[in-house]
Amino acid sequence: MKSGIAHIVDDDDAIRDALAWLLRSRGLTSQSWASAEAFLADYLPDMRGCLVLDIRMADMSGLELFDRLLALGCTMPAIFLTGHGDVPLAVQSLKKGAFDFIEKPCNDNDLVDRIIAALALDYEQRKHAASTQSIEVRLRSLTTREREVMDRVLAGQYNKVIAAELNIAMRTVEVHRSRIFEKMDVKSAVELAQLLAGGQQD
Amino acid sequence: MKSGIAHIVDDDDAIRDALAWLLRSRGLTSQSWASAEAFLADYLPDMRGCLVLDIRMADMSGLELFDRLLALGCTMPAIFLTGHGDVPLAVQSLKKGAFDFIEKPCNDNDLVDRIIAALALDYEQRKHAASTQSIEVRLRSLTTREREVMDRVLAGQYNKVIAAELNIAMRTVEVHRSRIFEKMDVKSAVELAQLLAGGQQD
DNA sequence: GGGGCGCTTGCGGATATCCACAATAGCCCT
DNA sequence: AGGGCTATTGTGGATATCCGCAAGCGCCCC
Structure with a gap:
C-alpha cells in the first residue's frame, strides 16, 4: 500500500529544498509549498500523509494554517518547525493537537523519525476512520x-x-x-x- | 461537593508561599511540598485535585516526579512551572500528558484560571472513572x-x-x-x- | 396511470428467551 | 460433619423473537 507524503510548508526556499532532499534520501515522498495560502489553495480533503509547517511565515503563520485546516476537517498530523524557542507557542500548538513541535536547527535523524511516526499515525487514523465511516454509511x-x-x-x-x-x-x-x-x-x-x-x- | 486541592511542589520557599497565598485569596485550597521526594513520600492514591510542579528542582525534577506519579497511577492533571523557556522540555511534558506548561513569571489570573481548569478536569475524570470502575467491580x-x-x-x-x-x-x-x-x-x-x-x- | 419505495398489518409456525420450582454434586472452610 | 459457593440439569409454561407468505395504502416520479 502507498504511504502518505509529507506536506511541507515553509517560506524559506533553502529549507524547503533541504527538507525535500533529506526526505527523498530516506525514501520518503514530499511536496512543498512556499506559503500557507499556497497550500490552502491546493488542499484537498483526500490528501494523506503529514504536515511539516514552519511556524513563522509572512502573512499566515503555520499555526494559523493548521487552524484553518482543522476547520476544513483535515486530520493529518502536523509537525511544527520553529526557529526561536517560544514556549507559549509550543504549548498552544500541542494543545491544538499538533503532533510535534521542533526547534530548528534540529537533528536530521530525529526529524525524519518524527515524520515517519506522523505518517504512521495518519495511516492508523485513516484505517480506523474507514470502519467508522462504513458504519455511518449504513446508518444513513x-x-x-x-x-x-x-x-x-x-x-x-x-x-x-x-x-x-x-x-x-x-x-x-x-x-x-x-x-x-x-x-x-x-x-x-x-x-x-x-x-x-x-x-x-x- | 468538595473540590480538589492544588498540590504545589517547588523548592523555592518564596514561590510556594506566594502561590499558596494567591490560591487562598481566590478561595482555592492548596498544600505545598518543598521537594519531589517529600511529595512522593506523602502521596496517596486518593488525593484529588491537581499538581503544580516546578520543573527545575534539586535532585528530582518536576517532570521526573510526574513520571513517578504516573507510574503510581496518579491521574491528577499537572501544571508545570518553568523559569527558563525550554521548548523541548515543554513539548516533552505535554506529550507525557501534562495539563499545561507555564513560564514564570506568569500572570496570576492566568495561572489561577489554569489551576481551576485543572481541578475541574480532575473532577470530571474522577466522575467518569467512577462509572468505569463500578463496571469493573461488577465484572470481577x-x-x-x-x-x-x-x-x-x-x-x-x-x-x-x-x-x-x-x-x-x-x-x-x-x-x-x-x-x-x-x-x-x-x-x-x-x-x-x-x-x-x-x-x-x- | 403505472411503478418503485416506505410504512403498515395479519396469520401461523419454528425458535429462543425468561423463570419458578426442584435437585445433585464437588470443593473449601469452619 | 455441616454450611456456603459454584456448577450442573430437568420440567414445564409464559413470553419474545424470527420469518415466510400475503396484502393494503400513500407519496413521488417518469
Missing part, C-alpha cells in the same frame, strides 16, 4: 422509521413496547427490525449495540 | 463460568450454541445468563453490550 441507509425503531431496540425495549410507543403493530416493528439488521449487516441486537458503541455514537 | 464479581458464557452471549451466540461449545446443557447456560444480567445490573444482552462497549472493554 436507514429510513426515518427504522431509526426510531433502532433507537428503541438499542434501549433494550421489547418489540411490544416499541409498537405501543410508536402506535404501530408489533409485526411492523418486527419487519423494521429485520430490515435494520439486514442493512446494518448484523444478525442480532447485541451485535448492533457493539457495532455502534464500538465505532461512534449516533 | 462474575465467576469463571459466567465470564465464559458472557463472552459468547456478547458474540451474539444462541444459548444452544453456547451450550454445545461449553459441553453443558442449555438450561445451565440460561441460569448463568440470568445470573450475569443480575450481577451486571442490566436486563438484556443489548444493555450488557452497551455497558461494556461504552465503558471499557474486557
Whole structure:
C-alpha cells in the first residue's frame, strides 16, 4: 500500500529544498509549498500523509494554517518547525493537537523519525476512520422509521413496547427490525449495540 | 461537593508561599511540598485535585516526579512551572500528558484560571472513572463460568450454541445468563453490550 | 396511470428467551 | 460433619423473537 507524503510548508526556499532532499534520501515522498495560502489553495480533503509547517511565515503563520485546516476537517498530523524557542507557542500548538513541535536547527535523524511516526499515525487514523465511516454509511441507509425503531431496540425495549410507543403493530416493528439488521449487516441486537458503541455514537 | 486541592511542589520557599497565598485569596485550597521526594513520600492514591510542579528542582525534577506519579497511577492533571523557556522540555511534558506548561513569571489570573481548569478536569475524570470502575467491580464479581458464557452471549451466540461449545446443557447456560444480567445490573444482552462497549472493554 | 419505495398489518409456525420450582454434586472452610 | 459457593440439569409454561407468505395504502416520479 502507498504511504502518505509529507506536506511541507515553509517560506524559506533553502529549507524547503533541504527538507525535500533529506526526505527523498530516506525514501520518503514530499511536496512543498512556499506559503500557507499556497497550500490552502491546493488542499484537498483526500490528501494523506503529514504536515511539516514552519511556524513563522509572512502573512499566515503555520499555526494559523493548521487552524484553518482543522476547520476544513483535515486530520493529518502536523509537525511544527520553529526557529526561536517560544514556549507559549509550543504549548498552544500541542494543545491544538499538533503532533510535534521542533526547534530548528534540529537533528536530521530525529526529524525524519518524527515524520515517519506522523505518517504512521495518519495511516492508523485513516484505517480506523474507514470502519467508522462504513458504519455511518449504513446508518444513513436507514429510513426515518427504522431509526426510531433502532433507537428503541438499542434501549433494550421489547418489540411490544416499541409498537405501543410508536402506535404501530408489533409485526411492523418486527419487519423494521429485520430490515435494520439486514442493512446494518448484523444478525442480532447485541451485535448492533457493539457495532455502534464500538465505532461512534449516533 | 468538595473540590480538589492544588498540590504545589517547588523548592523555592518564596514561590510556594506566594502561590499558596494567591490560591487562598481566590478561595482555592492548596498544600505545598518543598521537594519531589517529600511529595512522593506523602502521596496517596486518593488525593484529588491537581499538581503544580516546578520543573527545575534539586535532585528530582518536576517532570521526573510526574513520571513517578504516573507510574503510581496518579491521574491528577499537572501544571508545570518553568523559569527558563525550554521548548523541548515543554513539548516533552505535554506529550507525557501534562495539563499545561507555564513560564514564570506568569500572570496570576492566568495561572489561577489554569489551576481551576485543572481541578475541574480532575473532577470530571474522577466522575467518569467512577462509572468505569463500578463496571469493573461488577465484572470481577462474575465467576469463571459466567465470564465464559458472557463472552459468547456478547458474540451474539444462541444459548444452544453456547451450550454445545461449553459441553453443558442449555438450561445451565440460561441460569448463568440470568445470573450475569443480575450481577451486571442490566436486563438484556443489548444493555450488557452497551455497558461494556461504552465503558471499557474486557 | 403505472411503478418503485416506505410504512403498515395479519396469520401461523419454528425458535429462543425468561423463570419458578426442584435437585445433585464437588470443593473449601469452619 | 455441616454450611456456603459454584456448577450442573430437568420440567414445564409464559413470553419474545424470527420469518415466510400475503396484502393494503400513500407519496413521488417518469
